[in-house]
Amino acid sequence: MSLRKSSGHSVGKKQLKEKVVQIYEQIFQGEDPSLTNTNFWEEFFLLKPKTAALESELSKIRGDQLAYIKPTIRSLFCQCVSVLGDVNSSSYNIKICNSVQVEEKLYYLATHQIWTIFFLD
Numbered sequence: 001m002s003l004r005k006s007s008g009h010s011v012g013k014k015q016l017k018e019k020v021v022q023i024y025e026q027i028f029q030g031e032d033p034s035l036t037n038t039n040f041w042e043e044f045f046l047l048k049p050k051t052a053a054l055e056s057e058l059s060k061i062r063g064d065q066l067a068y069i070k071p072t073i074r075s076l077f078c079q080c081v082s083v084l085g086d087v088n089s090s091s092y093n094i095k096i097c098n099s100v101q102v103e104e105k106l107y108y109l110a111t112h113q114i115w116t117i118f119f120l121d
């Protein structure tokens with residue numbers, strides 16, 4: 001008996017998501033994954049950011065939702081900044097690169113939201 005993957009896509013199947021994309025979805029739904037895993041942030045910054053997926057999640061946020069997820073976004077930003085000071089980590093360079101990419105997208109969110117609130121409404 002031979003098992004093969006079909007080259008076509010099945011209509012009813014869900015596409016698998018990478019772990020980091022699932023985490024973005026959790027965070028932007030207001031969940032704090034660090035509450036259930038004490039090593040969460042250490043592990044998170046070892047994952048290569050998927051900037052397109054992060055930007056997609058950020059673009060879904062509306063003004064009324066921002067207040068709800070603000071504490072989680074603030075926590076994410078603070079963790080990005082804290083990576084910069086963790087020079088004793090064995091994977092410091094990887095975490096720095098990854099955290100800076102996440103910070104850049106969060107900065108984009110902040111400036112975009114301010115622009116939208118003050119100039120487009």
